[in-house]
Amino acid sequence: MEKKFKEAYLAGLIEFEELDALVSRWNFSDDNTPLREYLGINGDEEDVWIEEGDEALQEMLDRQKA
Structure with a gap:
């Protein structure tokens, strides 16, 4: 994902519910x-x-949304 969650959410590119999937992805990564x-x-x-x-x-x- 190029944009981080907050930036993408504020830009209307993703729904807030995507947060859970991103947290799971982070939990199972080596990041x-x-x-x-x-x-x-x-x-x-x-x-x-x-x-x-x-x-x-x-x-x-x-x-914070424009």
């Missing part, structure tokens, strides 16, 4: 990149995702 960097999300977004779940992350990202 040493931290998941946050792999997905292209920042620390605040990662914290919201961990603490509040997928819906909270989606809402946070949706507020």
Whole structure:
């Protein structure tokens, strides 16, 4: 994937539900990149995702859409 999850989602290129597949791909890869960097999300977004779940992350990202 050329664009990271966040960039592709904000551009409307993928649906939010693609997040699960990307996390699974990362889990089963040899990629040493931290998941946050792999997905292209920042620390605040990662914290919201961990603490509040997928819906909270989606809402946070949706507020950034152009």
